[in-house]
Amino acid sequence: MEVISPSPRPVGGSSSAYYFPPSPASTPRTFLDSNLYGDTDLSGPSCGVGEPGTEGSRLYPLPPTSRRNKVLTQDLKTPDSHVERDPRLIRLTGIHPFNVEPPLSDLYDEGFLTTKDLHYVRNHGPVPRVKDFEILGWEFTVEGMLEKPVKMTLRNLIEDYEQLTYPITLVCAGNRRKEQNVVRKSKGFSWGAAGVSTALWTGVSLGDLLARAVPKRGARYVCFEGADKLPNGYYGTSVKLNWAMDPNRGIMVAHKMNGEVLHPDHGKPLRIVIPGQIGGRSVKWLKRIIVTSAPSDNWYHIYDNRVLPTMISPEASANLPDTWKDERYAIYDLNTNSATCYPAHDEKLSLSNGPETYKFRGYAYAGGGKRVSRLEVTLDQGKTWTLANITYPEDQYRLAPENEVLFGGRLDITWREACFCWCFWDMDIPISQLRGAKDVMIRAMDDSMMVQPKEMYWSVLGMMNNPWYRVVIHEEGSTLRFEHPTQPALIPGGWMERVKAQGGNLMNGFWGEKVPGEEETVLMEEPAKEICMINEKVSRIITIEELREHSGEEEPWFVVNGHVYDGTPFLDGHPGGAASIFGGAGQNVSEEFITIHSENAKAMMPKYHIGTLDARSLALLAATEPVAESSEPRPVFLQPKTWSKAILTEKTRVSSDTKIFTFTLDHEAQTIGLPVGQHLMMRVRDPGSQMAIIRAYTPISEGTDAGKLRVLVKIYYDTPKIKGGKMTQALDSLPMGQFVEFKGPIGKFEYLGKGLCTVNAKERRVRRLIMVCAGSGITPIFQVLRAVMTDESDPTSCVVIDGNRVQEDILCKPELDAMAARCKDKCRLLYTLSRPDASWKGLKGRMDKALFEREVGAPPASNDTMVLICGPEPMEKAVHQVFTSLGWKDENILFF
Ligand SMILES: Nc1nc2c(c(=O)[nH]1)N[C@H]1C(S)=C(S)[C@@H](COP(=O)(O)O)O[C@H]1N2
Ligand SMILES: [Mo]
Numbered sequence: 001m002e003v004i005s006p007s008p009r010p011v012g013g014s015s016s017a018y019y020f021p022p023s024p025a026s027t028p029r030t031f032l033d034s035n036l037y038g039d040t041d042l043s044g045p046s047c048g049v050g051e052p053g054t055e056g057s058r059l060y061p062l063p064p065t066s067r068r069n070k071v072l073t074q075d076l077k078t079p080d081s082h083v084e085r086d087p088r089l090i091r092l093t094g095i096h097p098f099n100v101e102p103p104l105s106d107l108y109d110e111g112f113l114t115t116k117d118l119h120y121v122r123n124h125g126p127v128p129r130v131k132d133f134e135i136l137g138w139e140f141t142v143e144g145m146l147e148k149p150v151k152m153t154l155r156n157l158i159e160d161y162e163q164l165t166y167p168i169t170l171v172c173a174g175n176r177r178k179e180q181n182v183v184r185k186s187k188g189f190s191w192g193a194a195g196v197s198t199a200l201w202t203g204v205s206l207g208d209l210l211a212r213a214v215p216k217r218g219a220r221y222v223c224f225e226g227a228d229k230l231p232n233g234y235y236g237t238s239v240k241l242n243w244a245m246d247p248n249r250g251i252m253v254a255h256k257m258n259g260e261v262l263h264p265d266h267g268k269p270l271r272i273v274i275p276g277q278i279g280g281r282s283v284k285w286l287k288r289i290i291v292t293s294a295p296s297d298n299w300y301h302i303y304d305n306r307v308l309p310t311m312i313s314p315e316a317s318a319n320l321p322d323t324w325k326d327e328r329y330a331i332y333d334l335n336t337n338s339a340t341c342y343p344a345h346d347e348k349l350s351l352s353n354g355p356e357t358y359k360f361r362g363y364a365y366a367g368g369g370k371r372v373s374r375l376e377v378t379l380d381q382g383k384t385w386t387l388a389n390i391t392y393p394e395d396q397y398r399l400a401p402e403n404e405v406l407f408g409g410r411l412d413i414t415w416r417e418a419c420f421c422w423c424f425w426d427m428d429i430p431i432s433q434l435r436g437a438k439d440v441m442i443r444a445m446d447d448s449m450m451v452q453p454k455e456m457y458w459s460v461l462g463m464m465n466n467p468w469y470r471v472v473i474h475e476e477g478s479t480l481r482f483e484h485p486t487q488p489a490l491i492p493g494g495w496m497e498r499v500k501a502q503g504g505n506l507m508n509g510f511w512g513e514k515v516p517g518e519e520e521t522v523l524m525e526e527p528a529k530e531i532c533m534i535n536e537k538v539s540r541i542i543t544i545e546e547l548r549e550h551s552g553e554e555e556p557w558f559v560v561n562g563h564v565y566d567g568t569p570f571l572d573g574h575p576g577g578a579a580s581i582f583g584g585a586g587q588n589v590s591e592e593f594i595t596i597h598s599e600n601a602k603a604m605m606p607k608y609h610i611g612t613l614d615a616r617s618l619a620l621l622a623a624t625e626p627v628a629e630s631s632e633p634r635p636v637f638l639q640p641k642t643w644s645k646a647i648l649t650e651k652t653r654v655s656s657d658t659k660i661f662t663f664t665l666d667h668e669a670q671t672i673g674l675p676v677g678q679h680l681m682m683r684v685r686d687p688g689s690q691m692a693i694i695r696a697y698t699p700i701s702e703g704t705d706a707g708k709l710r711v712l713v714k715i716y717y718d719t720p721k722i723k724g725g726k727m728t729q730a731l732d733s734l735p736m737g738q739f740v741e742f743k744g745p746i747g748k749f750e751y752l753g754k755g756l757c758t759v760n761a762k763e764r765r766v767r768r769l770i771m772v773c774a775g776s777g778i779t780p781i782f783q784v785l786r787a788v789m790t791d792e793s794d795p796t797s798c799v800v801i802d803g804n805r806v807q808e809d810i811l812c813k814p815e816l817d818a819m820a821a822r823c824k825d826k827c828r829l830l831y832t833l834s835r836p837d838a839s840w841k842g843l844k845g846r847m848d849k850a851l852f853e854r855e856v857g858a859p860p861a862s863n864d865t866m867v868l869i870c871g872p873e874p875m876e877k878a879v880h881q882v883f884t885s886l887g888w889k890d891e892n893i894l895f896f
Contacts, residue, residue: 060396060411063200063258066115074616079126083264086117092189092489094620097123098265101194101488108341108362112393112421113167114197116263122172122195124235124300127264128227128285135261135269144223144291147214154255154270161204164252165409166275167394169365169421171196173278173305173331176339176465178486179456182496183506184685186462187314192488193339193469196365198421201273202409203254206289207245215241215291223290224272224283225298236298237281237305239274239332241291248369248418250275253286259407275420276368277332278464280305295327305331307459315645315739317460334367336452337466338375338425338444345484345493351431352478358434361426362469364390366446369418373447375425379437381510382454382468388427388442394419434473434480439511441468455509470495470511490618492562533605534563540611544620547613551586557610558584560593562618565608572760575895577748579678583640588621592681592694592743636673637665637709638680643741646709648734655808657717658776660700661731663709663740674703676751676787677780679896680744682711684730695727696746698779698896700812702786709742712811714776749868749894751784755796757866759894767864769796770856772847772879774803774871778811780896781870789819789827797826801855803847803875805835830855847875849882858887870896 069084078096089100101107102118110118130138136155143149174188175195181188210222222244225236243249254273255262262268267284274282280300295301306329308317323329340362343349349358364372371392376385397413404411413420429440443452456467472483472495486494496506504512542557542564550557556567558581567574567581574581584593613621637644646663653659665672674680679696686693701710715732716725734740750758755765769788771781781800788796800820804810810831820829832843832851845851859865867883869876876895883893 059399061112061393063113064110064115066117066258066260069117080264082129083127085265088118089121090192090194090488090491091616091619092191095616097125098127099123099189101192102197104192104194104339104341104484105344107194107197112198112424113258114199116199116257116260116266119197119199119257119263119266120170120172120195121265122174122279123228123265125228125230128268130264130268130285132261135255138269140270140287140289142209142213142289142291144289145216145219145293146210146291147216148212150213157204157209157253157270158255161208163202163409164205164412165200165202165256165406166250166252166411166413166416167198167397167421168201168250168273168275169196169198170273170279170282171334171337171365173280173334173463174461175337177462178488179467179496180458180462180465182486182494182500183456184458185314186458187317187460188462190486190489192486193484194488195279196363196422199257200259200407201252201254202256202259202407203252203270203273205247206251206253206272207247209253209289210241210244210291213291215245218293219291221292221295223288223292223296223298223301224281224286225288225290226267226271226283227285227287230300232299232303234287234298235283235300236288236296237283237301238292238296238298239277239281248416250369250416250418250420253289256407256409276334276366276370276418278305278334281332295330301330304461305463306461307331307457307463308461310457310459312460313738314460315647316737331464332368334365335464335466336364336366336370336372336444336446336450338362338364338372338442338452339469340440340442340471340484343471343482345482345487347482349431349434349480349482350478351435351475351480354431356432357428357430359426359428360388360440360471361424362442363422364425364444365422366419366444369420370446370448371419372423372444373449375442375444377427377429378441378443378468379429379433379439381439382441385443386427388425390423390425392419392421392423394421394423431480435475437473439470439472441470443468456507491615531599531602533560533602533609535606535609538609538611541614542611542617543614544617547617547621548586553578553582553585556581556585558586558593559588559613559621560590560605562590562613563609564611564613565605566610567608570608575748577678577746578761579640579748580746583743583746587641591692592683633667633670635670637670638673638742638744640744643683643743645739645741647739648736649708651732651736654712654811658712658714658811659732661711661713661740663711663742665707665709668707671706672699672701672703672709674699674745676703676753677749677757677784678703678745678747679780680742681746682727682731683741683743684727684734686726686730693727693730698783700779700782702783703745712776712779714811747780747896749896751787753787753791754794764866765864766866767796767862768860768866769798770865770867771798771800772803772867772869772871773800774847774875775809776811777870777872777875777896778802778816779870781868782812782816784868785816785819785827789823795826797828799828799830799856801830801832801847801851803832803834803871806833806837807840847879847882849885852879852882852886856883856886859889859892863892865892867893868896869893 069086071084072087074095075081080098089102091100093099098121101120106118138154141151172195174191176193177188178190178192180186181190220241221238222241223238225234228235244251251274255270257266270286271284272282272286302324308329342361364375366372375388375390377388378385400411445451452466452468454468470485474481483495485496499512500506506512547557557564571578571581646665649664650662651659679698681694682697683692683694697711699709699711713728713731715728718724748760757764773781785798788794788798816829820827830843833840834846836844869879
């Protein structure tokens with residue numbers, strides 16, 4: 001062992017203030033003796049676990065037998081191609097990095113201790129490669145504000161320090177995050193409820209190690225750094241020095257898990273393990289222990305494992321460095337949590353001559369050494385509760401004889417009052433009661449009387465999610481089917497997604513169910529019809545590699561709800577133009593497809609359905625979903641394949657129900673990038689349900705404008721009788737400084753100038769444009785009209801017929817009037833009002849056949865006039881009929 005800086009002082013100097021439990025006089029040497037790190041074949045018998053010496057008297061659990069695993073084919077092409085893994089693990093972030101949880105029932109079935117095969121894994125990057133013969137020579141430092149900093153090897157740690165063994169439950173702070181992501185997407189991937197596992201860890205007390213290195217006055221924190229090099233540096237974090245020195249806290253530097261050398265995914269050969277705290281502080285592949293006066297400044301300590309206040313949106317969080325650094329938001333101790341493992345999700349229970357009760361069961365844990373002091377079950381949504389049985393297998397280790405040695409470490413738990421592990425609960429529920437209940441919900445309480453909340457606390461990173469765990473019961477014929485809140489990763493299923501898809505507001509305090517008093521609004525809601533979008537006969541399984549070959553403009557394929565569709569036959573027919581299909585090529589477009597398309601459009605989908613993505617590909621697709629947050633400033637704002645954010649900076653009222661929303665782009669020189677006559681998609685989140693709402697709009701800014709984007713929006717407010725517009729009301733309630741997302745351009749029509757246009761990418765020349773619109777339908781027409789009128793050399797003549805109810809409803813009237821006045825020779829502008837007041841001097845009445853007969857008439861013999869129509873669907877249909885009856889052909893009529 002090499003001392004980094006001199007100043008020798010007697011061992012234990014300043015550490016005498018700390019209490020350490022009595023330890024046996026001699027240091028156990030069983031490690032090296034037992035040849036565990038020697039030339040033994042480490043791939044040897046699949047379970048490397050040996051029986052402790054106290055056979056017969058042993059009361060505590062030992063790890064179940066682990067399997068012999070292989071390098072999986074999926075991992076071959078990744079930097080983890082040296083790591084053997086269990087194929088049952090569910091990948092949460094595509095193939096790499098490796099972030100996995102076991103199936104919840106498998107985890108429960110393993111019992112108190114989890115094998116390395118099924119222990120959850122959270123790797124921020126590639127797994128460092130350490131050969132077996134390198135284990136004992138692994139070097140690490142104990143440095144910083146210490147009288148005797150040292151650089152040592154794992155061999156030194158084993159030979160010179162007392163070895164301890166105890167069971168510890170590790171939990172990722174993101175456990176149960178999928179539930180949060182369903183409510184509102186956080187910045188984290190979707191853990192189910194199995195981001196938790198328990199193992200027997202063997203190593204040295206961190207306090208022991210630090211006491212010998214003698215912390216200096218003023219030292220308050222201990223930082224850890226791993227060997228995994230990540231995009232923002234080595235993984236690192238810190239905890240408080242006084243915790244590290246406190247044997248009650250049990251923080252250890254571990255080199256064995258369940259009696260075996262650490263598995264590469266779990267930190268081979270050395271890691272920190274901290275009982276009762278989130279897994280994120282238990283640094284793997286440990287290289288440095290640094291004692292400091294301030295918390296770690298490692299990127300991962302600051303920007304990960306925090307619960308920011310709930311109102312901070314992902315967008316806002318990007319500009320709040322001081323909020324991120326606020327130590328009060330850093331998570332250390334776990335909060336109390338629990339889950340139901342049986343019945344499993346989708347488990348079915350036969351009602352005919354089955355047993356009379358069902359044993360509900362699952363896990364619970366508390367943080368900071370606290371004990372789960374009760375677990376309560378409700379079958380009536382929280383009106384009444386019943387106590388479940390709880391077993392604490394951890395307590396059995398406390399009964400072991402004094403100085404019992406397990407896996408070469410003293411089973412240092414007899415004296416402890418602290419709880420380092422999960423416990424299990426169960427309750428027999430009569431089937432008759434289950435039949436009468438909608439759901440079974442559970443909540444745990446800890447010994448500081450903190451109880452799991454009914455409501456979720458959402459925050460940017462989606463962490464520490466612990467509301468009551470709710471399993472819904474469906475009685476279907478003679479069976480009961482159970483439904484968990486979610487399934488991990490992208491796996492569909494669970495009542496949360498179902499309720500959300502049905503338009504329920506998950507945050508209404510009633511799990512998205514209708515609440516008394518909410519009835520009225522529910523009645524006004526348009527019925528959410530389930531439309532089948534797949535062809536049952538299609539059975540082809542498609543991989544991501546095949547999909548990627550179709551991400552160009554030739555044979556564009558796209559994915560909706562995991563199914564693959566070929567857009568090729570619909571390139572000409574798509575109302576949004578071929579560009580909107582190319583925009584989705586090779587991608588998962590589920591969200592925007594579902595929100596933007598009508599039931600009719602959805603009903604057409606089976607025709608284009610060609611196959612289904614396999615689970616691996618689906619997960620990969622999600623992991624590689626393009627995000628617009630690139631660091632490079634882009635010259636053009638709109639991108640066809642990814643959503644780009646712009647900040648709402650101004651709302652200007654232009655009439656009683658119409659506003660101009662101004663959005664600020666990434667930088668002043670950034671142009672919008674919208675061709676004349678085309679549209680963009682706008683995405684906002686419903687303030688209540690946080691569901692995405694997407695609609696197409698045409699801004700009033702010119703597509704070549706830079707820095708700002710202005711959109712004119714008529715807001716359809718709710719009235720007592722009629723439900724208003726979801727999109728427009730969500731936009732209206734958006735506070736300044738919030739972002740809205742945009743994507744585009746889309747549209748099959750483009751005006752290139754001087755009479756040249758394209759329709760579905762085919763060029764055509766026009767001499768005359770007849771533009772018919774109503775209400776906010778003026779916006780795309782305004783774009784085209786402005787292009788014609790501002791170009792003096794453009795000879796195209798235009799007729800605009802704009803129908804509204806009252807004068808105040810005519811949008812952009814001053815601008816339109818000014819253009820018409822300037823270009824009298826090529827612009828005729830007609831307004832007609834259906835309910836004009838006495839002062840109105842213009843046309844009166846609806847847009848009927850008489851009006852168009854008089855003002856437009858039959859089509860000219862030359863094929864050089866086009867009719868552009870934009871307004872509400874009934875108006876578009878009626879106008880279409882009139883033009884057809886006047887002899888106009890469809891090829892000359894275009895709907896925006
Ligand atoms: N060096 C290093 N240590 C790390 C991580 C990491 O990515 N690199 N992930 C952390 C997180 S967030 C968790 S939850 C735990 C997971 O430990 P496990 O993979 O052994 O279950 O390791 C922690 N330690
Ligand atoms: Mo984690």
